[in-house]
Amino acid sequence: MRKPANPRFSSGPCAKRPGWSLAALEGAMLGRSHRAPAAKAKLREVIERSRAVLGMPAGWVCGIVPGSDTGAIEMAMWNLLGPRGVDVLAWESFSLEWAKDARDHLRLPEVRVLQAEYGRLPDLRAADWRRDVVFVWNGTTSGVRLPDAGWIPEDREGLAICDATSAAFAMEMDWSRLDVVTWSWQKALGGEAAHGMLALSPRAQERLKAHRPAWPLPKLFRLGQGVWEGETVNTPSMLCVEDALDGLRWAEGSGGLPALVARSEANLAAIAAWEARSPWASFLAGRPEERSCTSVCLRFRPGAAADEAGVARRMAAWLDREGVALDVANYRDAPPGLRIWCGATVERADVEALLPWLDAAWEACQPG
The missing domain is CATH 3.90.1150.10 (Aspartate Aminotransferase, domain 1)
Incomplete structure (x- = not known):
């Protein structure tokens, strides 16, 4: 029997793009400060190319954050949750972790967990959009995805906070129905680990400016204005940055x-x-x-x-x-x-x- 030319079917880090080799990293700004103008320009390029490929609407902001997708969704929850009750939709391992964080670590007083067993979605109609709602778009560990965003009302009062790490760059998402979207480089474009992406709608940006969490925020979780301009919270790997750019350029060139x-x-x-x-x-x-x-x-x-x-x-x-x-x-x-x-x-x-x-x-x- 013929074997796959590339046997890498891991769900994260995922396979590199077709034709990838170490030559793709030759332009990496190694041994340079990430604050140097040329290095910062590459960080901004990752942000802008990501916005363009994903079709992110005008008015949204996007930044590079530490800790992969986990860091990105945690930053969103720790910075934005609190003013309203919270519904967490859980149907696989990671969404259950976000439920535990909201209930057991942030200790929010009004948390509902709408849970389904592996292989199924919870009742999406049960989500209360007077509250903030946290959910994954695609269940990485269950193989169950949302069929669409029609269950999210456009006139919602709460924020739609979406962990989209195994959906971004592979599934159509209606950005008008979302307020927070997170993903990581190591998933759909086969980038290297440890870096996350966090995108906020205008409504989420308003919450970020107006809300002061009742809990202390570690330095790694503090979202300043510079994050949206390529000023990372901690030191990024410029080797990983170059790899992310390679994946994005491949995505653009592929259609x-x-x-x-x-x-x-x-x-x-x-x-x-x-x-x-x-x-x-x-x-x-x-x-x-x-x-x-x-x-x-x-x-x-x-x-x-x-x-x-x-x-x-x-x-x-x-x-x-x-x-x-x-x-x-x-x-x-x-x-x-x-x-x-x-x-x-x-x-x-x-x-x-x-x-x-x-x-x-x-x-x-x-x-x-």
């Missing part, structure tokens, strides 16, 4: 966001055609319109495996040893199965080459 979305959806379609015929594998996400086109999560069909956890563990290890799929084990909190990244930097030909190997792994990893 922009519509092309990135199409590439991801084509990868999902390839797996869906195989899954429909598979006697052992099924999507963790039950509804087709809610199936992620980036973090594709597979589980076993009912009754297919007696020891699901054992079979899943052996399959992931077998695929790794064969050099056909690296880092495809399910997330530790998710139901047993496989998780295959299918974002825009993954070639459809590699997804198609992988599928027979999944069947071979299933056959090879049965007990006895």
Whole structure:
């Protein structure tokens, strides 16, 4: 069987863009201060190219922050929450973490957690938009995404705070229905880790100016005006900055966001055609319109495996040893199965080459 040319299907850090090599980093401003005019210009370029590729509306601001997407969403919550009650929609590991932060660490007095089991969305109609609402667009560890933003009213009173790290650059998002959007470089464009992006609508900017949190803010969480102009809170890696710029330039040259979305959806379609015929594998996400086109999560069909956890563990290890799929084990909190990244930097030909190997792994990893 033909092997994938690139066996990297990790859900983060994700595969580099097609054709990537170390030569892409030759322009990195190593050994220079990130405050030097030329270095700061590169940081601003990351911001502006990100705004352009994502189609961010006028009036929004965007900045580079520490701590990857986790740092970005935490900064948003610690700076913006408090004036209203909060609803947190949770249907996978990371959204559950944001719920714990709001309830147990910020200790907000009015927190509701609208939770669903892996593979499903909570009742979106139950969100109270007189309150602030925190949610992920795509469940990285469950493979369940929002089908659209129609459930978010345009005349909402609270803020729509969206962790979009495994959706940005791969899914269409209606920015008019959002107020805070976060993502990281290590996801859909295959950048390096440790850096996050935080974008605020005019409504969120007003909240940031007017609200003074009741809790102390660590220095790393303090959002000054300079953040939106490329003045990072801490020292960024200029090597990672160069890599992020390379990914953004590739995205632009590939046809922009519509092309990135199409590439991801084509990868999902390839797996869906195989899954429909598979006697052992099924999507963790039950509804087709809610199936992620980036973090594709597979589980076993009912009754297919007696020891699901054992079979899943052996399959992931077998695929790794064969050099056909690296880092495809399910997330530790998710139901047993496989998780295959299918974002825009993954070639459809590699997804198609992988599928027979999944069947071979299933056959090879049965007990006895």
